[in-house]
Amino acid sequence: MSTLSLTFTLAFVLVVALVSMWQRLGLERDLLVGTVRAAVQLLAVGYVLNWVFGTDSWLGIGIMLTVMLAVAAHHAGKKGEGLPRVRLWTFVAIALAEVATVGLMVVLGIIPLTAQYLIPISGMVIGNAMVNAGLLLNRLQAEMTARRAEVEVWLCLGATPRQASAAVLKAAVRASMIPSVDALKTVGLVQLPGMMTGQILAGASPIEAVKYQILIMYSLAAAAAVSSISLGLFCTARYFNRNAQLVV
């Protein structure tokens, strides 16, 4: 795409700005900030990726993955405000999802161990796990608040914290998995996923693009399960102190 063509894409932003002004939505300022940020962030990432892909340096790959994980953990962790060390546990859960999925792809020889494959696929896995982790934390807080009395009944009956919060954890994990399961059911019928569309636009055959998309969809579902369950287990324990008292 030429720079001129890229410049023309600002017309889409202009449409939103005009609608906002016409309907007095007050979105113009946020839209301007968002437009500039998106362009700057993506261009910066593009140049960094260009360098990492060019050098295939392990240091570069490591830094990229760590930054992705840290930003994802920071964002998802906001949904669990009030829980001790929630961002750390979110980081660990998303990292587990990354290792379980991308690690498996590498071990099975599905993708080569190069920056060109590792970073984009990790981006999708980490991004999806981030959304899942946020949903999990959000739902866990809501369930724990709504079912506090039920959890205490279990404690009164002599349950361990894990036993007392098992039903809450199950409900939160199920809820956080719904988007991933729905995406698996409807992919290709409701929407053509971004990666597949991008590959087709770049000239790949649709069948080859679909194969990669299947790989991504399955790995995203696995990443969602690993991040939700591990983060759920880490975080439900944080609702209790060492005397098995509900403290959050």
Added chain:
Amino acid sequence: MPNSGPLFDVHDVWLDYRRENGQRQTVLQGATVTIHGGAITCLVGSSGSGKSSLLRLLNRLEEPGRGQIDFCGRALPDLDPLDLRRRVALVPQTPTMLPGTVLDNLEAGARLRGRRLEDPGAWLGRVGLTGDFVTKQARDLSGGEKQRVALIRTLATQPEVLLLDEVTSSLDPDSEALVEQLLVSLNLPVVWVSHDADQVRRVAAHVLRLENGQIREVAVQ
């Protein structure tokens, strides 16, 4: 099984908590009392005087800000909280039902201990509920039925000591009398929060009053 000697020694216990408006409220201010085993001790006092909070402290669902509570001569922090709660069982004021049927509720404690509950219908009969209640959804029960299921759910765990928080407040007079007879017949040490002066006269061997953050014994029957 605790005998008629000291069951709980509450010594200079302070407790405050944060209310929903963010203000801190002190409910116990240096409370000191000995609760004896082998009998029913009733806790009385106005609403908000700290009766439920004291039961939660005895069950170690909360920690005092200051002071010490001993159970059978041992400080609560020296006891495993799960073991304590299996020996000293609290029936909370609100009869919260666990998801599932009445049977699921009755078996909850037994399942935690890796056991099966024998004859759940007989347990229900002890509080005036018929055996066909076992298949009912627990959350569909009336307030009084829930209260009785919550009590039986705890009794089925066969605790050594009972902490009861207004467990008959939603019951009709006949059911209330049946529950009282059951609890008296168990011959267990019971610490029973009640607002019903007649009930206290009927069941209590000792009566403790909570007032201004202090506890004092007001009657021995």
